[in-house]
Amino acid sequence: MRRMLASLVLVLVAAASPLAANPDRLSLLLGSKHINAVGNFQEFNPGVFLTWERKLDYSLGVYLNSYDRISVAGTLAWPVYKTGDFQFDLFAALALYPEDGRRFELSLGDVIALGGVQVRYRNAFLQVIPSDGGEVDVILSFGLTFPLN
Numbered sequence: 001m002r003r004m005l006a007s008l009v010l011v012l013v014a015a016a017s018p019l020a021a022n023p024d025r026l027s028l029l030l031g032s033k034h035i036n037a038v039g040n041f042q043e044f045n046p047g048v049f050l051t052w053e054r055k056l057d058y059s060l061g062v063y064l065n066s067y068d069r070i071s072v073a074g075t076l077a078w079p080v081y082k083t084g085d086f087q088f089d090l091f092a093a094l095a096l097y098p099e100d101g102r103r104f105e106l107s108l109g110d111v112i113a114l115g116g117v118q119v120r121y122r123n124a125f126l127q128v129i130p131s132d133g134g135e136v137d138v139i140l141s142f143g144l145t146f147p148l149n
Contacts (some may be wrong), residue, residue, distance in 0.1 A: 009066040025051035027145040029063045036137040077118060079121045089118040105132045120145060
């Protein structure tokens with residue numbers, strides 16, 4: 001309950017800041033699937049992201065990570081292909097993984113680098129994030145997304 005309250009406060013602060021002026025999209029992260037995982041991971045990952053759609057799309061959000069801790073992330077996506085209800089992007093992200101960031105091969109303290117591909121069809125999205133093969137081979141994350149304009 002405490003973590004959920006902290007997440008809500010972070011999202012409200014982010015949404016009230018000048019950075020949040022006129023976002024184009026709201027995305028709700030729902031969960032993940034860790035392919036060929038060595039250990040147990042939290043796969044219910046509720047989160048909220050705001051996205052500004054420009055030549056490159058950028059997002060800011062907060063979510064419950066796979067280690068059952070609150071993370072904050074910023075992403076940058078390059079829309080490679082877009083038609084009607086379908087979109088395909090390449091993306092890169094920096095995420096704060098308190099107490100767990102040092103477990104990752106690409107990290108600076110508890111800040112980790114992520115990247116992969118993202119597909120969106122109507123209001124559903126799926127991200128495919130390759131890993132180093134140590135604890136997991138690939139992470140699939142998924143959720144719902146809604147235009148705000």
